Amino acid sequence: MEIKEAERIVVAKPVPSRPTRSTFGSFSELLEGPVNASPPNVCSETAVMAIRPKTVRFKPLVNCALPNQTELSRTAVCNSSDDVSKSDNKPTVIYKPLARLVSRTTVSLLENMGNFDTSHQHTQQSVEAQHPSQDKQNFISQISSNSNQNLPPLKEKDQTIESFREASQNLEDPKYFPPVAGDRPSYDGYNWRKYGQKQVKGSEYPRSYYKCTHPNCPVKKKVERSFDGQIAEIVYKGEHNHPKPQPPKRSSSATQGLGLGADGTGQDTNNTVWNTHLSEINEGSDGRVVNQNDLGVVADSTCQAKPLPPFIPISTGANNTDGGTSDNSCGISGEFDEGRKALEGEDEQPRKRRR
């Protein structure tokens, strides 16, 4: 692996140099540049295959984000979707929420670029490649399979999808960006307080630990984000013992940003919906892992129309088995939005979010 990393680095170098596009008007352009450029190269860069973004990336990499992203996208693109299909055959087993989802990042990037469809499948595969472990593969496979196949109509899922779609739409819409009520009130409708962050060994990205800010609420969640702020993985633990805090407003302007993404999910009606979800999720998804393939959907709608979604594995802690699922639904939508925002500019987010 190490060797590959080295290679990867080498490969990555070219990316930074890209900025030759002196005409970068904005950061977004910057992103697009590498991304757009990558596809073509990607194919040619079969070598990239060897390059595995899996490499652990440390915080300081912020500057490297673009390069890495590019890599990711490339890798994703390079990988053939065939493998993905293969993965379908694999048993649907789930697994520890081991962090490992590069795809997210890739997906997000793709989404931004609009090339999304081209790579998301690959992305999954890339993930596999990156993670040889069975569990992971299975996990991924499941995801991919789910995404490719149509998942059972889980309500939660639907909502998620909708929220994502909306979110995606919002993304496209410049208006969307308005930092939604800060980051705390996650779009999932709950308020979270970060109480820790750590670089987990197996995961590529740092893992953040959040607690629900509600007084007696034991719910916690772990979120792994790529540098670009995209959520690689979310794991919920526990169950909210309180209704969602009602966002101050979502009827008018602000509503667009927050409301759509999260609310579209049904937050306005939240509690009710949540409960529904709880039961639903528990049964349907085992109450453990929720694929966010739907994201892909979002991307799809946004970009081209391709069903393959990036997946974001969301896992709930064992506790959720009983009913913590509500968290899931919440978190999912919320996190996505966050991720999206992150896409816009992770660096700035923290600032914006805070007051």
Place this chain on the structure above:
DNA sequence: CGTTTTTGACCGAGA
């Protein structure tokens, strides 16, 4: 000024 985030240290579980 109050709240949240950051981040290193600490703790417990598992190997």
Place this chain on the structure above:
DNA sequence: ATCTCGGTCAAAAAC
């Protein structure tokens, strides 16, 4: 008994 690792705590910093 020791080591590793994930999760949490809590002081300091940032907003």
